[in-house]
Amino acid sequence: MAVPLAILSLVFLTAQSPAPDDLLQRGRDSYRSGHYADAVKDLSAAADAFLSPAKVHAYVTTGQLPSLDKFETAIIYLALSYSKMGKDADAAEQIRRLNAAEAIAPTFSKLAQPAAPAAIAAAQREADQRVAAARAIAEQEDDLLQRGRDSYRSGHYADAVKDLSAAADAFLSPAKVHAYVTTGQLPSLDKFETAIIYLALSYSKMGKDADAAEQIRRLNAAEAIAPTFSKLALADIADFQAVAKRVAPGTPVPTSVATAVTAPTPAPQPAAPAAIAAAQREADQRVAAARTTAEQEAEQRIATERAAIQKAADEKIAAEREAIRKEADRVIAEARAAAEREMQEKIAAERAAMQKTIEERIASERAALERETQERIAADRLAAQRQFESNPFTVLRRAEALASSGQVDEANTTYLRLLNAPDVSRDAVAAVATGLYRTGDYRNALRALQKIGTFLRGEEDLRFYKAVALYETGSYSEAKKELACALPYIQMTDDVSRYRVKIEQTTP
Structure with a gap:
């Protein structure tokens, strides 16, 4: 049976491995022992070798592809490994490749792996659970946008920046960027631009013109995806244009703007399922630039x-x-x-x-x-x-968002994942320690503070956190020492006073 070249190119990758059977076995062993990154590396190489250019050419010529069963086996364990690593998009891609391979010749039902279908079903259930958890976070996107706009109008600009930044990141999350690259559709673009407009206004009110100018640049980048600015009916458009001319006079700003309205803001529509609480400015620009460059280059070469x-x-x-x-x-x-x-x-x-x-x-x-x-x-x-x-700052913002939404266990897990990562900077460890302290995980907060080592001048707040963590974990003598070192340099808040009484009244 002849198969379109598009199907072959879907399941074919160009790298080759000198020993595909050994790679397959090693990858399966790594999966079973919990070394999922090693499993992905070996199974990817095995899949590439089982569907090498020579074997594809032989299939086109003879209609036979003897290694298809091994290719599908490698793909199955790749999907399972990606699922265990929490990379659901990559796991879904392997299932798509498996379906494409099945179009060549039905092989999956013949694989001597009784546990494979059940394992894949378990992986799918696990992925569904993560999607459901992400959906709960995504439903807060519109609330963040509205809260940010309300904070701006009431003069609470720092609060506005915090909520509007989180909303913008959610409206242009990696999952939505990936969907745009795949489908060409980005339904949340108008909300993203609204968040950017109010971010620029808030930064301007705070005297941070450089940050405001950066939002103008992000707006222009978003307009390159699809012209949306002219359709926004916002009461503060005129203020935004004035800010744009002042902080970014050399940057073009869309001028065909819909008439400003003063009516109440419509109730937010339900947010799209799938979001991650944080996004990095540079990531969306590079993804869009990479896609545009690749498409133009492909069209020219074709x-x-x-x-x-x-x-x-x-x-x-x-x-x-x-x-x-x-x-x-x-x-x-x-x-x-x-x-x-x-x-x-x-x-x-x-x-x-x-x-x-x-x-x-x-x-x-x-x-x-x-x-x-x-x-x-x-x-x-x-x-x-x-x-x-x-990016560790992306991980920290995700953990902060989880903690803010009441998902303390998930926030602590995210903090610990960054704490246990190799080559984490001292600032990142300090931020993790602060986050764990605020969520009440004193044992792990103490571990992070101990990892910092000697405190520097200006880090007396961290020394106070360490004193509280020592007290809460039963190390009263050490808690007194740390508290004594920190008290002369920190502000005497209610929280400090309360713990000062507690720690000083304890007996060793």
């Missing part, structure tokens, strides 16, 4: 290749036809009656061979071009996504 192939084919056909016509005239002139049938057969054979050669070359070059384009787009997307997910 057009160039097609034109070159067509031109070469036309020239070759014209030359061959001219040569055949001259030969035919000569042969016919010498022996028309005897040679006419032979000449016509030869012409037909040569034309068929030439046409076949041309078609094979066109198909080969198109497949190579499509494969290269898809790989570059995938690589750019993966690089942008990894950069976004590896």
Whole structure:
């Protein structure tokens, strides 16, 4: 059965491995022992080897692909490993690749892995649970936007910045950027631009013109996705335009704006399911730039290749036809009656061979071009996504958002994940310690504070946190020492006074 090249390119990756069976077994062993990152590395290499260019070519030629069962096995364990790592989008991609492989030849039902369907179902259930948890967070997006606007209008600009930043990050989360790259649709763009407008106004009121100018730049980047500014009916548009001219005079700002209204803001619509509480400014720009560059480059290369192939084919056909016509005239002139049938057969054979050669070359070059384009787009997307997910400040903002929404256990888990990560900066550890202290996880807060080591001048608040954590974990003598060192340098708040009485009244 012939399978479209699009399906082959969907399941095919170009890297090869010298020992695919060993890689597959090693990947399965790593999955079972809980080393999921190692499993992903080995299983990806095994899948690439089981569907190498040579094997794809053999399939196109013979219709046989003996390694398809091993390829599907590698894909199944890749999906399971990604699920265990919390990378649901990558796990879903493997299930899509599995379905594409099944279009080549139904193989999944023949795999001698009774536990695989149940394991995949368990992974799917786990993914559904995470999606449900994310949905609960996503429903707060519109509330954050409205609260930020209310804070701006009531003069609480710092609160406005906090809520509007979180709302903007949620409206342009990695999941929504990925959906835009895939579908070309970004329904939350108007809300994102609204959040950006009020962020610029709030920063301006706080005297932070550089931050306000940055929001103007982000607005222009959003307008490049789809013109939306002119459709926004906001009462503060005129103030925004004045701020834009003042803080960013060299930056163009959309001028065709809908008439400002003073009517109450409509009730927020339900937020789209799937969001992550924090986003990095630079990530959305790089994802959009990568997608635009990749698409333009792909279109240019496809057009160039097609034109070159067509031109070469036309020239070759014209030359061959001219040569055949001259030969035919000569042969016919010498022996028309005897040679006419032979000449016509030869012409037909040569034309068929030439046409076949041309078609094979066109198909080969198109497949190579499509494969290269898809790989570059995938690589750019993966690089942008990894950069976004590896930033410790993104992790901290996610944990703060979880704590603010009452999800203390999830916040503590996020803080601990950053604390246990390698090469974490001292500032990040201090932020983790502060977050754990505020959520009441004194044992882990103490661990983070101890990881900081010697406190620097100006970090007396951290020393007070350590005294409280020591007290709450039963180390009263050490708590007294730390408190004594911190008290001369910190403000005597109700919380400080309360713990001062508690700690000083304890006996060793």
